[in-house]
Amino acid sequence: MKILRLAAVMAAGVLALAGCQKSTDVAAFEAKAKADVREWIAAFNTGDVDTVVAKYAPDAVVMAPGNPSATGHDAIRALVEKESDTIRAAGITLAVNDDDKASASGDLGWHSGSYVVKDSTGAVIDSGNYMDVQQNIDGQWLMIRDIWNSDRPPPAPAPEPAAEAPAA
Numbered sequence: 234m235k236i237l238r239l240a241a242v243m244a245a246g247v248l249a250l251a252g253c254q255k256s257t258d259v260a261a262f263e264a265k266a267k268a269d270v271r272e273w274i275a276a277f278n279t280g281d282v283d284t285v286v287a288k289y290a291p292d293a294v295v296m297a298p299g300n301p302s303a304t305g306h307d308a309i310r311a312l313v314e315k316e317s318d319t320i321r322a323a324g325i326t327l328a329v330n331d332d333d334k335a336s337a338s339g340d341l342g343w344h345s346g347s348y349v350v351k352d353s354t355g356a357v358i359d360s361g362n363y364m365d366v367q368q369n370i371d372g373q374w375l376m377i378r379d380i381w382n383s384d385r386p387p388p389a390p391a392p393e394p395a396a397e398a399p400a401a
């Protein structure tokens with residue numbers, strides 16, 4: 234009898250704890266994630282680094298192609314400034330496609346989709362995918378991890394220099 238009572242108390246405790254998880258409005262999170270990435274892209278294309286950095290948690294990690302990981306606002310700011318300056322100087326812009334998806338549970342969410350890179354004529358010169366993980370920190374969804382990568386293969390390595398003939 235004691236075992237049944239203990240099992241019932243434990244089951245009630247598990248159910249009570251399961252009910253403690255925060256309810257997440259997934260549709261609202263998805264709408265916000267989609268709006269935020271479009272705001273991020275517009276800010277990146279115009280060099281508005283403050284708007285981009287504000288989307289990240291203070292200890293976020295950004296993993297951009299061709300760069301070491303950037304951890305924290307200072308490193309993310311330096312990365313975004315460098316990359317945004319480079320694309321603007323080249324007349325390049327980024328755009329996200331409308332295929333992005335997002336979902337959340339509790340205080341964690343994810344958002345992923347694809348992007349294109351266009352030159353000054355509007356021709357697509359690259360495309361790729363992105364994914365970010367977000368956390369609800371004090372009522373605000375902020376990115377804690379962000380990564381993107383190109384669909385195209387990396388450039389071929391430079392050819393090795395020809396060996397010099399020995400002096401005679």
